[in-house]
Amino acid sequence: MIELGLELSERDGWAVLAVSGEVDVATAPRLRERLVGLVGEGRTRIVVDLEKVDFIDSTGLGVLVGALKRVRTNEGDLALVCTGPRILKVFEITGLTKVFAIHRTVDEATLAG
Amino acid sequence: MIELGLELSERDGWAVLAVSGEVDVATAPRLRERLVGLVGEGRTRIVVDLEKVDFIDSTGLGVLVGALKRVRTNEGDLALVCTGPRILKVFEITGLTKVFAIHRTVDEATLAG
Amino acid sequence: MKHHRISLRVPAQPEYLALVRMVIAGTARIEPILDDERVDDLRVIVSEACTNAIEALRERGSDPSTAAITIECHLTDDAVELVVADEGGGFDPGGLDVLPEVTDPSRLRIERGLGIPLIRALSDESEITSGPEGTQVRVVLQATEPPAV
Amino acid sequence: MKHHRISLRVPAQPEYLALVRMVIAGTARIEPILDDERVDDLRVIVSEACTNAIEALRERGSDPSTAAITIECHLTDDAVELVVADEGGGFDPGGLDVLPEVTDPSRLRIERGLGIPLIRALSDESEITSGPEGTQVRVVLQATEPPAV
Ligand SMILES: Nc1ncnc2c1ncn2[C@@H]1O[C@H](COP(=O)(O)OP(=O)(O)O)[C@@H](O)[C@H]1O
Ligand SMILES: Nc1ncnc2c1ncn2[C@@H]1O[C@H](COP(=O)(O)OP(=O)(O)O)[C@@H](O)[C@H]1O
Numbered sequence: 001m002i003e004l005g006l007e008l009s010e011r012d013g014w015a016v017l018a019v020s021g022e023v024d025v026a027t028a029p030r031l032r033e034r035l036v037g038l039v040g041e042g043r044t045r046i047v048v049d050l051e052k053v054d055f056i057d058s059t060g061l062g063v064l065v066g067a068l069k070r071v072r073t074n075e076g077d078l079a080l081v082c083t084g085p086r087i088l089k090v091f092e093i094t095g096l097t098k099v100f101a102i103h104r105t106v107d108e109a110t111l112a113g
Numbered sequence: 114m115i116e117l118g119l120e121l122s123e124r125d126g127w128a129v130l131a132v133s134g135e136v137d138v139a140t141a142p143r144l145r146e147r148l149v150g151l152v153g154e155g156r157t158r159i160v161v162d163l164e165k166v167d168f169i170d171s172t173g174l175g176v177l178v179g180a181l182k183r184v185r186t187n188e189g190d191l192a193l194v195c196t197g198p199r200i201l202k203v204f205e206i207t208g209l210t211k212v213f214a215i216h217r218t219v220d221e222a223t224l225a226g
Numbered sequence: 227m228k229h230h231r232i233s234l235r236v237p238a239q240p241e242y243l244a245l246v247r248m249v250i251a252g253t254a255r256i257e258p259i260l261d262d263e264r265v266d267d268l269r270v271i272v273s274e275a276c277t278n279a280i281e282a283l284r285e286r287g288s289d290p291s292t293a294a295i296t297i298e299c300h301l302t303d304d305a306v307e308l309v310v311a312d313e314g315g316g317f318d319p320g321g322l323d324v325l326p327e328v329t330d331p332s333r334l335r336i337e338r339g340l341g342i343p344l345i346r347a348l349s350d351e352s353e354i355t356s357g358p359e360g361t362q363v364r365v366v367l368q369a370t371e372p373p374a375v
Numbered sequence: 376m377k378h379h380r381i382s383l384r385v386p387a388q389p390e391y392l393a394l395v396r397m398v399i400a401g402t403a404r405i406e407p408i409l410d411d412e413r414v415d416d417l418r419v420i421v422s423e424a425c426t427n428a429i430e431a432l433r434e435r436g437s438d439p440s441t442a443a444i445t446i447e448c449h450l451t452d453d454a455v456e457l458v459v460a461d462e463g464g465g466f467d468p469g470g471l472d473v474l475p476e477v478t479d480p481s482r483l484r485i486e487r488g489l490g491i492p493l494i495r496a497l498s499d500e501s502e503i504t505s506g507p508e509g510t511q512v513r514v515v516l517q518a519t520e521p522p523a524v
Binding site for chain 4: 058061090093
Binding site for chain 3: 135137138139168170171172174175198199202203206207
């Protein structure tokens with residue numbers, strides 16, 4: 001029933017994964033799998049675009065933290081794109097705005113890297 | 114929370130009431146009021162356009178039957194526009210397809226009158 | 227064999243009907259044993275049953291801030307069973323007025339009495355148990371497709 | 376004074392989380408005492424609490440076809456109270472690991488343990504009661520606007 005959209009594109013050497021829908025314990029495994037897959041293929045510069053995410057909870061945050069750790073141990077980087085206040089709020093409360101580079105657009109994210 | 118859209122327009126001397134949303138016991142009173150109001154203003158040739166109705170139950174059907182009765186006692190007429198199978202189904206099961214003139218378009222409804 | 231059981235208790239107020247329909251349709255879609263048309267049938271059934279429950283509780287003069295309806299939905303591989311229960315004053319399900327023929331001119335006088343006929347027509351099985359303690363409407367809709375074995 | 380009480384019991388399975396969030400958000404919108412941001416907070420809270428309940432029941436080895444979570448929501452003019460209860464194995468809410476500072480490099484090791492901090496931060500009042508019979512998470516969100524008198 002619950003759809004999680006995952007769309008992959010390329011931008012200046014970054015893998016851009018656009019996520020849409022609701023990220024919770026039902027759907028997070030699909031996101032994790034995809035991110036692990038990317039790193040496995042040697043893609044260690046990743047932008048996760050959360051602009052079309054309607055909902056994320058701590059399970060989703062955990063997947064993103066795990067992916068960040070994974071790319072960093074491979075000398076890569078993971079940046080987020082997010083402007084929605086409801087999504088930003090959970091990053092702020094959990095202190096993760098200090099852990100992730102959060103950008104307003106995919107362009108900004110890839111240029112900043 | 115539940116929105117019922119009611120939009121009134123004119124077509125060749127018919128009052129066309131386009132209904133949208135869900136018609137149940139919570140929203141049907143608004144529909145009834147509007148139809149009673151129209152008849153009260155002397156509008157007795159009425160098309161009720163159900164194309165944008167997502168849901169109707171027996172309370173909604175009752176309001177339409179009541180309105181039909183009301184316009185008929187005023188020598189008027191009430192026609193329906195409906196093609197959606199889920200809405201048509203409740204008319205069929207209750208035998209109301211034989212009571213109402215049900216058309217595929219507003220044009221067809223007003224021309225037929 | 228799957229077994230999913232959800233139950234919902236809401237105030238006996240018309241504003242909750244849309245929510246109830248949403249929950250029942252949402253549940254039916256988590257385990258999609260019914261096709262969309264049958265899910266719509268289920269939405270009509272639950273709405274009719276809850277509307278009657280709301281009216282019964284209001285007629286009984288129940289305190290509107292505490293009067294509630296219980297909706298249970300039980301899904302297996304084969305069927306969806308739905309039970310709507312209220313603590314209204316009850317009625318005699320066998321003694322309902324027979325509707326005049328739709329072609330009978332007096333049919334137009336009838337603006338009500340369509341709910342239970344709809345519940346019966348849209349379900350594969352239906353059973354109404356009613357008494358002074360309240361009413362239970364139970365329906366079963368068989369799976370649209372044969373269960374995957 | 377309004378009093379709306381709804382309760383929902385669903386299988387302790389991840390597929391039901393979206394439905395639970397929908398019901399809680401839908402209920403909060405029927406009596407709109409919370410603004411949209413607070414309704415979103417409530418969606419996060421209920422999702423976190425139910426996720427923990429699902430995990431606790433799975434760890435306990437409860438039969439997945441019967442294990443269930445109960446969600447109750449109580450609305451008045453002043454506040455929304457939400458209670459999520461499970462019959463999992465319980466835990467010591469006072470004894471949770473303290474998260475390393477977010478700037479601490481070891482913070483990256485932590486992919487979990489964010490749920491209860493979120494529940495606490497997003498609610499105006501929260502209380503966790505847990506024992507070997509199960510856990511109850513109770514939160515209160517105060518009305519966004521002063522109630523219309
Ligand atoms: N849950 C119930 N409790 C008490 N009476 C009921 C209940 N459901 C139905 N009834 C009685 O049966 C009658 C017929 O119901 P129904 O066919 O749904 O039509 P309507 O509700 O439009 O009258 C109702 O008018 C009511 O008197
Ligand atoms: N309902 C519950 N039943 C049993 N244990 C729980 C429950 N809720 C939380 N816990 C325990 O508290 C820990 C911390 O929970 P939380 O902060 O939500 O983070 P996470 O679930 O990611 O570990 C959980 O790992 C679990 O051990």
